[in-house]
Amino acid sequence: MYQLTNVSRIYQKGRRTVPAVRDLDLVIPSGEWLAVQGRTGHGKTTLLQLLGGLDRPTTGVIEFDGQDLAQLRETQVTKVRADSFGFIFQTFNLVPTLSAAENVETALIPLRIGHTERHRRVAAALDSVGLGDRARHLPGELSGGQQQRVAIARALVKEPKVLLADEPTGNLDEGTRDEIIALLEKLWGDLGLTLVLVTHDSSVARRAQRVGVMSKGRLTFRPNSRPATAPGSPAVSAPVPDPSA
Amino acid sequence: MFFVTYLRRELRRRMRQAVFIALGLALGVGLVVTVTAASAGVKKAQSDVLTSLYGVGTDVTVTGAAPGPPKSGVPPKGAQTFQVGPSGAEICSNGKCHSAAGQTVDNLGSQYGSFGASKVAAAAKLHDVSAVAGGLTLTDNQITLPKNFGQPGSGFPQPKGFNVDGVDLGHSALGPLSAGTLKSGHNLTAADADSDVAVVDSGYATANNLKVGSTITIKKTDFKVIGIVSQPQGGSPPDVYIPLERAQALGTSLGASLKGKVNTIYVSAASAADIPAVQQELKKLFPGATVTTASSLASEVTGSLSSTAKLANDLGKWLSVLVLIAAFAVASLLTIAAVSRRVREFGTLKALGWRSRRIVSQVLGESVALGIIGGAVGVGLGFAGAALITKIAPKLSAVYATATGQHFQSVGAGGAQSFNPTATHTVSVPMQASVTAGVIVLAVVLAVAGGLLAGTFGSWRIGRLRPATALSRVE
Numbered sequence: 246m247y248q249l250t251n252v253s254r255i256y257q258k259g260r261r262t263v264p265a266v267r268d269l270d271l272v273i274p275s276g277e278w279l280a281v282q283g284r285t286g287h288g289k290t291t292l293l294q295l296l297g298g299l300d301r302p303t304t305g306v307i308e309f310d311g312q313d314l315a316q317l318r319e320t321q322v323t324k325v326r327a328d329s330f331g332f333i334f335q336t337f338n339l340v341p342t343l344s345a346a347e348n349v350e351t352a353l354i355p356l357r358i359g360h361t362e363r364h365r366r367v368a369a370a371l372d373s374v375g376l377g378d379r380a381r382h383l384p385g386e387l388s389g390g391q392q393q394r395v396a397i398a399r400a401l402v403k404e405p406k407v408l409l410a411d412e413p414t415g416n417l418d419e420g421t422r423d424e425i426i427a428l429l430e431k432l433w434g435d436l437g438l439t440l441v442l443v444t445h446d447s448s449v450a451r452r453a454q455r456v457g458v459m460s461k462g463r464l465t466f467r468p469n470s471r472p473a474t475a476p477g478s479p480a481v482s483a484p485v486p487d488p489s490a
Numbered sequence: 491m492f493f494v495t496y497l498r499r500e501l502r503r504r505m506r507q508a509v510f511i512a513l514g515l516a517l518g519v520g521l522v523v524t525v526t527a528a529s530a531g532v533k534k535a536q537s538d539v540l541t542s543l544y545g546v547g548t549d550v551t552v553t554g555a556a557p558g559p560p561k562s563g564v565p566p567k568g569a570q571t572f573q574v575g576p577s578g579a580e581i582c583s584n585g586k587c588h589s590a591a592g593q594t595v596d597n598l599g600s601q602y603g604s605f606g607a608s609k610v611a612a613a614a615k616l617h618d619v620s621a622v623a624g625g626l627t628l629t630d631n632q633i634t635l636p637k638n639f640g641q642p643g644s645g646f647p648q649p650k651g652f653n654v655d656g657v658d659l660g661h662s663a664l665g666p667l668s669a670g671t672l673k674s675g676h677n678l679t680a681a682d683a684d685s686d687v688a689v690v691d692s693g694y695a696t697a698n699n700l701k702v703g704s705t706i707t708i709k710k711t712d713f714k715v716i717g718i719v720s721q722p723q724g725g726s727p728p729d730v731y732i733p734l735e736r737a738q739a740l741g742t743s744l745g746a747s748l749k750g751k752v753n754t755i756y757v758s759a760a761s762a763a764d765i766p767a768v769q770q771e772l773k774k775l776f777p778g779a780t781v782t783t784a785s786s787l788a789s790e791v792t793g794s795l796s797s798t799a800k801l802a803n804d805l806g807k808w809l810s811v812l813v814l815i816a817a818f819a820v821a822s823l824l825t826i827a828a829v830s831r832r833v834r835e836f837g838t839l840k841a842l843g844w845r846s847r848r849i850v851s852q853v854l855g856e857s858v859a860l861g862i863i864g865g866a867v868g869v870g871l872g873f874a875g876a877a878l879i880t881k882i883a884p885k886l887s888a889v890y891a892t893a894t895g896q897h898f899q900s901v902g903a904g905g906a907q908s909f910n911p912t913a914t915h916t917v918s919v920p921m922q923a924s925v926t927a928g929v930i931v932l933a934v935v936l937a938v939a940g941g942l943l944a945g946t947f948g949s950w951r952i953g954r955l956r957p958a959t960a961l962s963r964v965e
Binding site: 341355 | 491492503504574833838841843844845889956957962
C-alpha cells in the first residue's frame with residue numbers, strides 16, 4: 246500500500262534547519278497495523294502527516310497505491326484524502342457547532358453522496374461505535390471518550406483504505422483509552438483497514454502488528470517486527486531501547 | 491442543506507460578533523437610505539416649487555430682461571416719477587405734478603421686458619417645440635409714500651402687493667395655472683377672455699378671506715372671484731389669475747402699455763432630450779432675454795430649501811459613504827479574526843478532503859448572510875429615519891426675488907436717489923423624505939457587497955492554508 250523511499254522533511258526556522266524526518270525508507274503493506282512510538286518532537290506526527298498527504302516531503306517519494314503523493318497537485322491530494330484516508334486526532338477535532346451525526350457527515354460531503362445515502366451511512370457509522378443514540382448531541386455534550394468515538398466514526402464512514410491515528414488516546418483516561426483501542430482493534434480486524442497509529446504509550450503500541458520507533462527523525466523497528474526497509478534489503482535486527490522508559 | 495446548517499450554527503456560536511457586524515452594516519445602509527430619501531424629498535420639493543412657478547408641461551421659459559431706467563432721462567409717456575423740490579415730495583406724470591405726501595400709488599407692473607405676439611408665434615415654429623403659450627407675470631403694488639419722502643434720513647416704504655398672472659386661455663395646458671387643482675367654483679375658460687373675473691390661489695384666498703363670489707381690486711378695477719385653486723404643496727404660485735387680455739389692458743411696463751404683449755413665454759419641448767436644443771434656439775430668437783429650464787431655475791431659488799438640498803447631497807452623501815466604509819472595515823476585521831480562530835477547524839476539514847473553495851464558500855456564505863441581515867435591518871432603519879425626518883423636520887423655505895417693475899427717482903436735498911423696489915417671496919415647503927424601490931435595491935446590494943468584501947478578506951488565507959500547519963495550531 247505504502248512505499249516510502251528516502252523521505253525527508255526539513256523545516257526552516259530562520260537560519261536553523263530542523264529535520265523532522267530524515268532519509269526514511271518504509272513499506273506498509275495493505276491491512277497492516279503499524280504503531281509508531283517515540284518521544285515528543287522526534288517526528289512521529291510529521292511522519293503521519295506525510296503518510297496522509299497533509300504535508301509534502303522535502304525530498305523522497307511517498308508512493309501510495311502507485312501514486313507519488315509528493316508529486317500530485319493539491320487538488321489531487323485532497324481527493325486522495327477524501328477517498329482513501331481517515332484521520333483520528335488526539336484532540337478529536339470535532340466541529341463544535343455540529344452534532345455528532347453532522348460531524349460524521351462532514352467526511353462524506355466531499356464525496357458528493359446523496360442526502361439519503363449520507364444519512365444512512367452516518368447512522369451506521371455511529372452505531373458501529375456504539376453512539377447511535379447520541380447522534381444529535383453536540384461535542385460539548387459528550388465525554389472525551391464519546392467524542393473520540395464520534396471521530397472514529399467520522400474517519401470510518403467513508404470506508405477508507407487507511408486509518409491514520411495521531412495519539413488517539415492521548416487525552417483520555419486509562420479506562421477510556423482501553424475502550425478506544427479495543428474499538429480500533431475490532432474495527433481494524435473487521436474492516437481489513439491499514440492502520441497507522443502514533444502513540445507514546447507502550448501499552449497501546451504493543452497491540453499493533455509492528456512497532457516502529459521514531460528517534461530524531463529516523464525510524465527503526467523493534468525486534469519481532471518486520472524490517473523497516475523495502476523488500477529484499479537487509480533487515481534491522483538490533484534491539485531498540487523503549488523510548489518511554 | 492448541510493451548508494445552511496453549518497452556516498446557521500456558526501453564526502449562532504459567535505452571535506455577539508455577528509450582531510455587531512450586522513448592526514454596523516445596518517447603520518451604514520440605513521444612513522444611505524435615509525440620506526437618499528431625504529435627498530429625494532428635497533428634490534421633490536424643489537420640483538414642486540418649480541412646477542408651481544412654471545406649471546406642468548413647461549420645459550423652457552423665456553422672460554424679458556428687467557427694464558432699466560430710461561436712457562434719455564425722460565420718463566415714458568404715462569410713467570410716474572417722483573421728485574423732491576422746494577414744495578416737498580411730488581408725483582409727476584406727463585408733465586403734471588402733485589403732492590406725493592401721504593399718497594398711495596397702485597400700479598400693476600411688469601418685472602420683465604415684453605414681447606409682441608409675433609415673437610410668440612415665431613417660438614411656436616421652432617424645431618422640437620410642441621407647444622407655446624404667452625403670459626403676463628405682473629405684480630399689483632401699492633406703495634403709500636411717507637410725508638417726508640425724499641428728505642435726508644427718509645427710507646423707501648416696502649410695497650404691499652400680490653402677484654397677478656395673465657393666463658393665455660387658448661393654451662391653458664401651459665403656465666402656472668395648469669398645475670393647479672380646482673378647489674371650489676370653476677376655472678377660467680376661453681369665454682372669459684374679456685371679463686373681469688379671477689381665479690385665486692387657495693393660500694392667498696385664506697389669508698385674505700376670499701371665496702367664490704368675493705371681489706378683488708386690481709389696478710383699481712374690481713374682479714369677481716369665480717374659482718379657488720390649490721397649487722402643488724410647497725410651490726410659489728401667483729396669487730391671482732386673470733385672463734391675459736385683461737392683464738394686457740391694465741398692466742404697464744415703466745408706464746408703457748402692455749396691450750398685445752407678453753412678458754413670459756412657456757415652451758413645451760417635443761421630448762426631454764430636446765430641451766437643451768430648444769433652449770439654445772430660443773436664446774438665438776430672444777437675444778437678451780432670460781431662457782431658463784427647470785434645472786437652471788433651481789439654482790436661483792435660495793432659502794433653506796436650497797441649503798438643505800446642498801446638505802443632503804454633499805455632507806449627507808459623504809457621511810453615509812464614510813459610515814459604510816467604516817462598517818465594511820469592521821466587518822472585514824471581525825471576519826478575519828473569526829477565521830483565524832477556526833484555523834484548526836478548517837485544517838481538519840481539509841484533512842477530511844474538503845477543497846479550499848468549499849471552505850471559502852462556507853465563510854463567504856456566513857458573511858453574505860450577515861450582509862443580508864444587515865441590509866434588511868438597514869432598510870428598516872432607513873424607513874424609520876425617513877419617517878422621522880418627515881415628522882420632525884421644520885418646513886423648508888424657498889426664497890426668490892422678483893422685481894416689481896417700478897423705478898423711482900428722487901432729487902432733493904439728500905441728493906439724487908434711485909429705487910428699483912423688489913419683492914421677495916418666501917414659500918414654505920414641507921419636507922417629505924420618501925424611500926423608493928431603487929433605494930431599497932441599492933441598500934441590499936451595498937449590504938451584500940459589504941458581506942462579500944468581509945468574507946473575501948476573511949477567507950483569503952484559507953486557500954493558502956496548509957493542513958499540517960493548521961492542525962498544529964493550539965487553540
